[in-house]
Amino acid sequence: MVYRKQVEIKGQKYWYLFHTVRHGEKYLKKSKYIGKELPENINEIEKEFLDEVKMGKQEVSKEIRELAESLHPYERKVLPFLKDNKSLREIVKASKMKEIEVMRALQWLENKNIISIKKELKEIISLGKNGKDYLEKGMPEKRFLKAIDGTTHIEKIRQKAGLEKDEVNVCLGILRKKAAIEIKEGMNIKITEQGKKLLQKPSFEELFLKQLPIESKNLTQEQKYAFNELKKRKDIIKTDIVTERTVELKEIYDDLIKAKVSFKNIIDELSPEIIKNESWKNKSFRRYDIKINVPSISGGRRHFVNEAVQYIKRVWLEMGFKEMKGPLLQTSFWNFDALFTAQDHPAREMQDTFFIKNPEKGKLPDKKIVEGVKNVHENGFKTGSLGWRYKWSPEIAMKNVLRTHTTVLSARTIAALKKEDLPAKFFTVGKCFRNETVDWSHLFELCQVEGIVIDPEVNFKNLVGYLTEFYKKLGYPKVRIRPAYFPYTEMSAEVDVFHPVRKEWIELGGSGIFRPEVVKPLLGVEVPVLAWGLGMERAISMYYNISDIRDLYRNDLKQSREIKTWLK
Amino acid sequence: MPTITLDKKDVFNLVGKQVPDDRLKDRISMLGTDLEKVDDFEITVEVFPNRPDLLSEEGFARALSSFIGVKTGLRKYDVKKSDLNVKIENSVEDVRPVIRCAVLKNVNLTDEAIKSLMQLQEKIHLTHGRKRKKVAIGVHDFDRVKFPLTYKAVKPNEVSFVPLGMEEEMNLSHILSRHPKGRDYAFCLEGLEKYPIIIDSKNDVVSFPPIINGIVTQVREETKNLFIDVTGTDVNAVTQALNILVASLSDRGAEIYSLNVSGVVSPDLSPRRMNIDLVYVNKLLGLNLNQKEFEELLSRMGLGYDEEVLIPAYRGDIIHPVDIVEAVAIAYGFENFNPEIPNLATIAEEDSFEKFKTKIANIFVGMGMIETNTYHITNKENINKKMNLELKCVELSNALTTDYNVLRSWIIPSLIDILKNNRNREFPQKIFEMGICFKENKDKETGVEEFTRLAVLISHTKANFTEIKQVLDYLFRALDLNYEIENTEHSSFIKGRVGRVIVNDKKLAYIGEISPEVITNWELEMPVAALELNLTELFSLIN
Structure with a gap:
């Protein structure tokens, strides 16, 4: 149980929190200094105190505690997401942090030996210049089909669908191969039944574009088909070799999570405010990596x-x-x-x-x-x-x-x-x-x-x-x-x-x-x-x-x- | 200083002893020659200009042999009298007044001896003889010289003869313009109306000093006896050169004969005498030598003693008793003088202007500025053209390059040059320098006034007048001085952004933003704000 009590020291009264538990034959008593007045957030402080006391029971090792205290806010933020997310992209998504913040946090965690970062070269398929455009406006062949009203002249279709001349040629090739159109005399185009069916559902290519970026190694049969088709066309997709970082957790990671160190009592930077309101008392400061290199400065000098x-x-x-x-x-x-x-x-x-x-x-x-x-x-x-x-x-x-x-x-x-x-x-x-x-x-x-x-x-x-x-x-x-x-x-x-x-x-x-x-x-x-x-x-x-x-x-x-x- | 290369085996033969390399190297340095190199065959040393007697194997071996204690003491040179005459005519008085001669018989002209003689002659010409102008040596086959000889001056076209290295007769002015030696040494006779010659009794030209000898007395392989003439402008230098040559040839066994040169017996190898007090020697060296030790040390330097110090005739460099003190010190060994600091109470004092400069430097270093250190010599283009100026400056008369040919009149150009060389270094760049500048001033001893100026440059994308004025302001606050700035024009600065700084009615400094034209002249792209202040004047105001 936690209870509040005023203690008189040299004629002054001070608030303290106390907690007593029975431990075998003994009673263990813990206390926390509050101040002359009870602050507004006293309930919150009580809860934190309780957490601390409970944590104390778990006997968190000094090593783990110091490690926890040395974590930067980015590291603390990213830490819980690492269990279920392994790639940088996933972590960014899950943590809702900026990519650069995640990258730095991971780097520091690796330096602290909490995780290791595996670097792997991967072939990644992503949208090309036209691909981005098509993802937004639809594939040209779809737009072409949509623009046909029974039988329509090719130029009219082109204008209605907003296509370039070379795109029209590509559409003609694809749609004829799929038997979606018939070309009548005088370049009038007629949509077939097959064509109408195509209009009703997204093609493999369209689905594929939405799934990008994707690693080429992991393609399904359908994706492979779409990839091969799109590869033949201009600037729709591109493949790049990229370094993909994935996180591997070390043993100490679990210890750190299990320890459930409360970060609320860690001060990141000392400020005039903190000094003034004495809120640093009973808290600890984040431990810095004091061996880290700092940017160099130079000053005024006499000539040597x-x-x-x-x-x-x-x-x-x-x-x-x-x-x-x-x-x-x-x-x-x-x-x-x-x-x-x-x-x-x-x-x-x-x-x-x-x-x-x-x-x-x-x-x-x-x-x-x-x-x-x-x-x-x-x-x-x-x-x-x-x-x-x-x-x-x-x-x-x-x-x-x-x-x-x-x-x-x-x-x-x-x-x-x-x-x-x-x-x-x-x-x-x-x-x-x-x-x-x-x-x-x-x-x-x-x-x-x-x-x-x-x-x-x-x-x-x-x-x-x-x-x-x-x-x-x-x-x-x-x-x-x-x-x-x-x-x-x-x-x-x-x-x-x-x-x-x-x-x-x-x-x-x-x-x-x-x-x-x-x-x-x-x-x-x-x-x-x-x-x-x-x-x-x-x-x-x-x-x-x-x-x-x-x-x-x-x-x-x-x-x-x-x-x-x-x-x- | 002349460097000579000596034949090691020949030197050891003349010394009379082999010396291991380690000891040889050590002794040569301590003898008073700068050792360059010793290998299996050669010894290379630099000889100081006061010791031309060391410029040959014989002279060097003579000194070394005494120094290491093989053959110590004064060397005696026997001179036999001949009845030969050389007459000096008055006509040489304003041309090349001095001639001294000697005859050497039974000269064993081995390869070593010839090599040594040639090197000695060449090195004496170069240094002691000031490229033959002061002293020139002629060596002849004695048996083909028809005495008596006459030394006289003649008009350049008056006389013709076949010079060495040529096959036909040439007159003296032709020799100067066409003969390779004539061209090399014509400067010695520059401005003279008459040229010196030595002619024999048949009126054949024996020598045209200091240029070339006649072919009639050329030394040949079978030559056994030599006649040597030494001519020049300085009787002491000429005599010393002759004595050195004669002593060297005599060291190889030649017999010396003297001649009558217009009443003077030449050569005269009797030692000079110089009086010296042993107390003086001991006091100057901090030693306590007794007479015996003193004489022993003298003998190690080839000097003798007989109530006075006896100085061999080839040592012309001993002109004061202090030279004998040095000889004793060398013989005692410079390495044997233990360091002693005397108990001399004097009061230390730093120059007050130098102290002031240190304080100024501290102020600027405190502002985060870097002090630079540039040369006093620069060029006109830097201090004028590139700065958009046309100022008179003190010029050097013999600069080796056009990059460095005038003395700087102000410092900012030197500092802008630094900015130019640091274009790819980190900005902001804030530099300062205190240095001496030069200006013509007839009242000064040299006609040039020197004063110290302080220059400050600030360069970065936003360097401006405000920033440089802040610097000035801070400086004057630290010096507890009030100043005013008045508008001025200066073609190195931007119009309307340049001022003169005035303290107590004295114009002390320029301050402003450097004009973009000047910045471009220096191939810079960053704005530059600058200050240049007369520190000498500022100091005099404060004191």
């Missing part, structure tokens, strides 16, 4: 190269470096001469460097710096160097170029420093330019990370120290340096990192200690300056598994949306 650059900048900032900035377009003076690169050095030739047509030349800086640089090229200035020993030309130094390395910013930074600014550490990450033909491993715009450390006490081991620390933070703990040559550094070292997957050394950039010929004319004193200019594209490509360097700047939006984020 810029993400990497941000990280690289942070690495230097964390080591106490100050950022340098400067123009991409520079005079040769800063790009080459200040860096002790002789004016006839091959790097300054047309094929390596982008020169500017207009304006071709720029201005030289402060006279003192120009004099120092000129002298250091010609005779070594006050550095103890022999210099390059040639006549230095200010005209060549004025030529504008797109900077070929970020080292130009280091030169400018040193020129702007005073002795009391030391020690100093600077870095920049920026573009530089090489006049190269673009291919999978070459670009004409490159990203370089540049750094300098200026202090009287720094030495070659410190250079190795900074480089090792930097590459460690990029994911390459093994760094090695090899002798190299740059006009503006001595020592000059190529930096290699060991690629842990490829198991090989990979060359990533140049480094060294600036020559006194570079430092003295710019800074005024001779101080060791550790310096490096490291190409970034290779390291960035390796991180993103990009093998064609051009893909870094292709700006394919699919790539931008899908590429992993820089995770260092």
Whole structure:
């Protein structure tokens, strides 16, 4: 028996439903919380409660209950019809659901292993274009017969029956074969007794059309006859190979049905209303298949190269470096001469460097710096160097170029420093330019990370120290340096990192200690300056598994949306 | 950098020892040459441009042999004096002023020796000699040279001779226009009224440097003694080239004889001396070498020591004590310098404009936009013609292709190009970029002003002015700035749907819907709304 009772809890009264049954020696009592007030549909709730209690007695397993709770409304709706209906068409008809709903429900039920769907190729006969027309208006031969009034001229019959000329010819053939008409002189047509009989009942063909679609395998004798007759005629029927789905029930299906889980207490979607009226209490939520794939979304993104650059900048900032900035377009003076690169050095030739047509030349800086640089090229200035020993030309130094390395910013930074600014550490990450033909491993715009450390006490081991620390933070703990040559550094070292997957050394950039010929004319004193200019594209490509360097700047939006984020 | 291919067996013979491949590869990289390949017969290396002395089997073997400790220390080269003379006439002063010569006797011209000599000559011409303009080498059969020689400059039509590779006499200008070597190297003599020649005592032309030798002194199979002339524009480069050649031939057993070249004894293979303080070496390298260790390391690099460092005559690249420090570092082994980070207290500082850019980027990413990254170099058609514009832009003088030959003056064209390449990608497409643009400005050092612009494009079936203005609005709200929009005309945009954005009386941006003509020029079919803003100016307004 179910009875209602108010229970007092902390001074408040609440309605509860109770149910007690005797179970052997014991009484089993179950309760259900209702609320402060009795709702209008209390009778309904009582009935549900009773159902629940009864169901409880049947001891529905946890597995079945959870399975039932996971059913989508479509699945719940289609479930009872599966016992008696096997084909998709039948199920749609019986359940009065949309075909797409049934299809999805069946698919999900199959995923849950409640049913299996057998797919079978079948030859299905269905109405052709004319067939649909004839089903509505009647077969042409019937219409032809109906239009005969005793003896009638063929043209009159055609008009009355609304037939095309070729249809008339077909009718004549069929009706004569069936001895339903006689053709009199002057194409006057007379209906026979046989003809009148035919008019009284539907032909096999007509019956057949009404039964379509039908599987060709299952034809009766009469249907076969009609099929063969109609097949000869234009566009009345067609046969298609279709995949027919039929449902096979698994054992658990019966358990599920027997369990008679009430779906009334399952909430499909949480809504503000449900939260407000607290109707979710004592109900369960439909269990979702949380492993199911969901449609992908994409959001706003920084360019992945810029993400990497941000990280690289942070690495230097964390080591106490100050950022340098400067123009991409520079005079040769800063790009080459200040860096002790002789004016006839091959790097300054047309094929390596982008020169500017207009304006071709720029201005030289402060006279003192120009004099120092000129002298250091010609005779070594006050550095103890022999210099390059040639006549230095200010005209060549004025030529504008797109900077070929970020080292130009280091030169400018040193020129702007005073002795009391030391020690100093600077870095920049920026573009530089090489006049190269673009291919999978070459670009004409490159990203370089540049750094300098200026202090009287720094030495070659410190250079190795900074480089090792930097590459460690990029994911390459093994760094090695090899002798190299740059006009503006001595020592000059190529930096290699060991690629842990490829198991090989990979060359990533140049480094060294600036020559006194570079430092003295710019800074005024001779101080060791550790310096490096490291190409970034290779390291960035390796991180993103990009093998064609051009893909870094292709700006394919699919790539931008899908590429992993820089995770260092 | 020149790549040379060396005969492995010949190198080992000259080194005086076989070296297993693994060790060979490792040592070559650490010696200061870029290893390309080692196989059973050949060693291929890239030689840095400061070490032309390594461009032959002899020079390479000499350095390697010292480095691995087989034959260390300064090599001594004996030069015997001859009474031969080469006279330099003043006429070459403005033409090709420098000539240095040497005689080598009892040269064993084996196949290996000839191959090596030819490769050395060719590579020195190419790099050290700047395609013969700075330095050119002539090799002759000494026994057929009739001394004394004269080096002088003559008018192009004044002198004729039979050059190598030809059968008849040609005058100098004919050689430049018709002889294959003449055509290749005529640029070296461009603009000169007179050309340099070396003539012998019979007035026969021995050489027309830097183009071709005369046939009279051609080296033959039976040649045992060589005369070498090196001419050029730079006395140091010429001398170094000669010394390298002479040392290489001497390494194969030839005897060196000097000549009197207008008062200069040539060649002179005595070592140069350079003073260096061991304290300086140790400080720069972070090492603690004693004198003995220092001298030992020098000897591994073929350098000597006698109160000062002795530098062999073929090492012209050592011009400052710091070059000796590097030699010591290489001998010590770059791989043996342990990483050490010094205790240098400096304050980190990010550039304030870069910080600003990061904030701007965050605002746009927050609006669901994708940042792009395009090149600064583009072409006129993209920034002008396809955009319905005619603007002056900064042009490159030596671009390799017409696709990339000007510096961009604005960014929207680069972004429209991205839309074009993404026609089959998912819409809506909302992209932005911050990048440097270029404009002529006489006040700037290079005559070009650089400033950073921000461009935003929105493209989908219903992209319009409202949407792009919402973006602008959101940006300025985030920056706490007021702005006005005034009507304007811009031929890239639809009339009546384009405005200039003004902040504090400064015109900062264009905003509008891109004209269908421009959209069609780019082979696009979707509406595009766009914004382009001068970020450099905006930043200066905020600060």
